[in-house]
Amino acid sequence: MAQPSGRARIWGWYFFDWASQPYNTLLLTFIFGPYFAATVSANLIASGMPEAAAKAQAQAYWGWGLAIAGVSIAVLAPVLGAIADNSGRKLPWIWFFSFLYFTGSLALWWTAPQDFSVLWALFFFGIGLIGMEFATIFTNSYLPELDDNPAELGRISGSGWAFGYVGGVLALALMLALFQATGSGKTMAGLSPLFGLDPATKADTRIVGPLTAVWFAVFMIPFFLTARDRPTAMADRIVIRQSLRDLGRTLRGLPRHPSLLAYLGSSMFYRDALNGMYTFGGVYATGVLNWSITQVGIFGILAAVSGAVFCWIAGRVDRRVGPMPVIVFCNVALALVAVLIVSVSPGQVLWIPVAEGSALPDVSFFIAGAVIGAAGGALQASSRNMMTRQANPERMTEAFGLYALSGKATSFLAPALIAFTSQMTGSQQLGVTPIVGLFILGLILLAWVKPNGDFSR
Known part of the structure; x- marks a missing residue:
C-alpha cells in the first residue's frame, strides 16, 4: 500500500478530532447530559422527592456514573499504551x-x-466514553510522528483541536436545526423534527445517540486511510510480558524525572477540573437556570465556536513561545470563570442580587461558556503538545497512556466531589465548588515543570 504524504497524514489525524468531538459536544455536555439530568429529576419529582433535592440527586447519579468509567480508563490506559509501543500496533x-x-x-x-x-x-x-477516551490515547501518540520539527507540533495540535471544535459546532447545529424540537414543536430552523421524530417520547432528543455514532463512523474514514503503524516482530505473548516490565520500570523511574512527574500531577488536577466543567455545564444550566435543551445547545455552539477560534490562535502562540505560557493563562482564566459559575443563579450574579426576570444571569452564563470553550480548548491542545516535550521520545504511546492515567486517575474525583457535595448540600449550585480548588492545585504544581522536560532531544 502506498505511503500517504506528510500533509495527508496530518489531515487524516485532524479528522479523528472532527469525528470524535461530538461525543463531548452532543452527548457529554450539551444534549444527552442535560436530557439525562432532566429525565431523572422529573422521575424523582414524580415519585415525591422535592424539586431541589431531585435535581441534586440527578446530578449526583451523572457524577457517579462518570466516576466509574474514569476508574476503568485509569487502570487500563498505561498498560495498553505500553503494549502498543512494544508491538508497534496502534490501529487495531x-x-x-x-x-x-x-x-x-x-x-x-x-x-x-x-x-x-x-x-x-x-x-x-460509559461504554461509548471509554471507547472515545482510549481511541484518543492512541491517536494522540501519533502526534510526534507528524513533523520532524518539534516546534511545529504545537501548531499541529492546536489546529487539530480547532478542526475538532468546528466538527462539534456543525454536528450540534445540525442537531438543533433538523432534530431537536423547541417549545413550539418545531426545530430552530422552523422545521418539524426529521424522520417524524415525536417530541412527546423525546425521540427528537434521543436521536443524538445515533447521530453521534453515524458521524463518527463516516468521518473516521480519512483517519484510517492515512494512519500507518510500524509493527515489530515480537510475539504477542512476549509483547505483553515485556510491556508490563517496561511500564513498571517507567513508573519506578518517574521520581528521577521530576518535571514529567510534576506535569502529570498538575495536568491530573486541572484536566479533571476542566472535564468537570464540560460534564456538568449543561446539567448545571438545566437545573439551576432552568434552561431548555435548545438553550443549552445554543450555549454549546457559542462555546465550540470560541473554542475553535482560540485553539487556532493558541496553536500559533504555542509555536512562538511554547505551551507553558498558554497552559498557565488558560488555567487562571478557567479558575476565575469557575468562581463566576458558582455565583450565578436566576436571582444573583457574583452573589449580588439582580431584579426578578433579569437577563443578566443568562448573559453571564453565556459569557462563561465562551471563556470555557476558548480557554478549555487551548488548554487541551497545548497540554497535548507539552506531553510530547515531557515524555521519553522512545516510549510515546506509553507516555500518553500515563498522561491518560494522570487525567483519569482522579477523573472520578471531580464527578465524585460534585456528586458528594450535591448530595450533602442538596444544592446544584454549591455542588460544583470543588472545581475551583482543582484548578488551583494544578497551577501550584506547574511551578516544578520544566518547559522542555527532563529528556534530552
Whole structure:
C-alpha cells in the first residue's frame, strides 16, 4: 500500500478530532447530559422527592456514573499504551475502541423517558466514553510522528483541536436545526423534527445517540486511510510480558524525572477540573437556570465556536513561545470563570442580587461558556503538545497512556466531589465548588515543570 504524504497524514489525524468531538459536544455536555439530568429529576419529582433535592440527586447519579468509567480508563490506559509501543500496533486498538464508541452512542436511542433506566443509560454512555477516551490515547501518540520539527507540533495540535471544535459546532447545529424540537414543536430552523421524530417520547432528543455514532463512523474514514503503524516482530505473548516490565520500570523511574512527574500531577488536577466543567455545564444550566435543551445547545455552539477560534490562535502562540505560557493563562482564566459559575443563579450574579426576570444571569452564563470553550480548548491542545516535550521520545504511546492515567486517575474525583457535595448540600449550585480548588492545585504544581522536560532531544 502506498505511503500517504506528510500533509495527508496530518489531515487524516485532524479528522479523528472532527469525528470524535461530538461525543463531548452532543452527548457529554450539551444534549444527552442535560436530557439525562432532566429525565431523572422529573422521575424523582414524580415519585415525591422535592424539586431541589431531585435535581441534586440527578446530578449526583451523572457524577457517579462518570466516576466509574474514569476508574476503568485509569487502570487500563498505561498498560495498553505500553503494549502498543512494544508491538508497534496502534490501529487495531483504535478499531476496537471505535467500535465501543459507535455501540455506546448508538444505544442511547433506547433511553425513552417512559421506561428510563438510570443504570442502562449510564452503562451505554460509559461504554461509548471509554471507547472515545482510549481511541484518543492512541491517536494522540501519533502526534510526534507528524513533523520532524518539534516546534511545529504545537501548531499541529492546536489546529487539530480547532478542526475538532468546528466538527462539534456543525454536528450540534445540525442537531438543533433538523432534530431537536423547541417549545413550539418545531426545530430552530422552523422545521418539524426529521424522520417524524415525536417530541412527546423525546425521540427528537434521543436521536443524538445515533447521530453521534453515524458521524463518527463516516468521518473516521480519512483517519484510517492515512494512519500507518510500524509493527515489530515480537510475539504477542512476549509483547505483553515485556510491556508490563517496561511500564513498571517507567513508573519506578518517574521520581528521577521530576518535571514529567510534576506535569502529570498538575495536568491530573486541572484536566479533571476542566472535564468537570464540560460534564456538568449543561446539567448545571438545566437545573439551576432552568434552561431548555435548545438553550443549552445554543450555549454549546457559542462555546465550540470560541473554542475553535482560540485553539487556532493558541496553536500559533504555542509555536512562538511554547505551551507553558498558554497552559498557565488558560488555567487562571478557567479558575476565575469557575468562581463566576458558582455565583450565578436566576436571582444573583457574583452573589449580588439582580431584579426578578433579569437577563443578566443568562448573559453571564453565556459569557462563561465562551471563556470555557476558548480557554478549555487551548488548554487541551497545548497540554497535548507539552506531553510530547515531557515524555521519553522512545516510549510515546506509553507516555500518553500515563498522561491518560494522570487525567483519569482522579477523573472520578471531580464527578465524585460534585456528586458528594450535591448530595450533602442538596444544592446544584454549591455542588460544583470543588472545581475551583482543582484548578488551583494544578497551577501550584506547574511551578516544578520544566518547559522542555527532563529528556534530552
